[in-house]
Amino acid sequence: MKSLTRGLFAATAVLSLATAAQAADVKSVIDGLPDLLKAQYDGAPQQILPSAWDKFTPPAKPWKWCHSESYQGNPWRVTVTTELKRLVDGLIAEGVVESFEVSDSNNDPSQQINQIRAFIDKKCSIITSFPGSATALDDVIDDAAKAGIPYISGSGAVTSANAINVDSNYARWGYDMMTAIAKQYPDGANVLLVEGIAGSPIVAQEREGGDKA
Numbered sequence: 400m401k402s403l404t405r406g407l408f409a410a411t412a413v414l415s416l417a418t419a420a421q422a423a424d425v426k427s428v429i430d431g432l433p434d435l436l437k438a439q440y441d442g443a444p445q446q447i448l449p450s451a452w453d454k455f456t457p458p459a460k461p462w463k464w465c466h467s468e469s470y471q472g473n474p475w476r477v478t479v480t481t482e483l484k485r486l487v488d489g490l491i492a493e494g495v496v497e498s499f500e501v502s503d504s505n506n507d508p509s510q511q512i513n514q515i516r517a518f519i520d521k522k523c524s525i526i527t528s529f530p531g532s533a534t535a536l537d538d539v540i541d542d543a544a545k546a547g548i549p550y551i552s553g554s555g556a557v558t559s560a561n562a563i564n565v566d567s568n569y570a571r572w573g574y575d576m577m578t579a580i581a582k583q584y585p586d587g588a589n590v591l592l593v594e595g596i597a598g599s600p601i602v603a604q605e606r607e608g609g610d611k612a
Contacts, residue, residue, distance in 0.1 A: 425449065442608065443568045445556040452549060452563065461497035462524035464490075467515050469531030470506045470596055476529065479554075483527070506596060508535035515539045519546050526550045530557050533600040555600030569601050573608030581612060 425447050429440050440447065464487050471477055480501060490496040502518070504511035508531045516539055518526050526543055530536050530552050537559040540550045544561035556564035580590055592609070594602045 439568050439571060441568070442570050442574060442611070445564055445566065445568075446558065448560050450563075451544060451561045455549065458524050458547070460495055461491075462495065463522065464496050464499045465518040465521070465523035465526050466499070466501045467511060467518065467526055467528040467530075468501060468503045469508075469511050469529050469599070471503045472505070473596070479529075504531060506531055506598065508532040512536060512539045515543065515550075519543050519548060522546075523548055528552050529554045530600060532557075532598065533603065534558050555604075557600070569604035570608035570611075573605035573610075574612050575608075576605075577609040577612035 429437060429447065432440075466480070466483060468476065468480060471480065484499060484501070487496055487499040491499065500518070500521075500523075502511075502514035504514055511528075511531050512535065515526060515528070515536065519539075519542060526548055528536075528550060533556060536557055540557060540559040540562050543550050544559075549563060550557075550559075550561065551563045551565060553565045556562075556566045580588070594606070596602060
């Protein structure tokens, strides 16, 4: 359980590039990855930037963990929130975390912004989040950074340079999926495309990749 917390707070130092790195250095790091991993950056819609958190020092324990959800209207999102609460409850039992609070904006970016601002006012130690928009939250994420609060997104990247995006290349996934379908049906076919939550970064990225195929 302690390793989970260390991993989140150390992500800025271990998984991110130094702030002094230039764009060429970022490219050289990606080029040096194994081919299987390097392919995951191919066509990625997220901008790969040096970390804004390489010199971050966590506040004293116990920490206040705040989670900003954009939508709890499907079983998968509910399951993720339930599992996150279970993990954080273990940290609370160990005395590492003092509280865990969840907000749900019901797919309204303006509401999510207000809820994150409330987390900043409450002096949360960390804000994890499933963003409802790739761009709308940037200003409030920057405000969290000014307050010394890391914002870590999952299931959809945001464009703020102050965010830590834990994400997959869904544009690549969309491209690979449509390429495979086209190969399977060289003479054409009627394909039903089922999308997830309207407006979410994942849906937009999958569509972007699929359109390029």
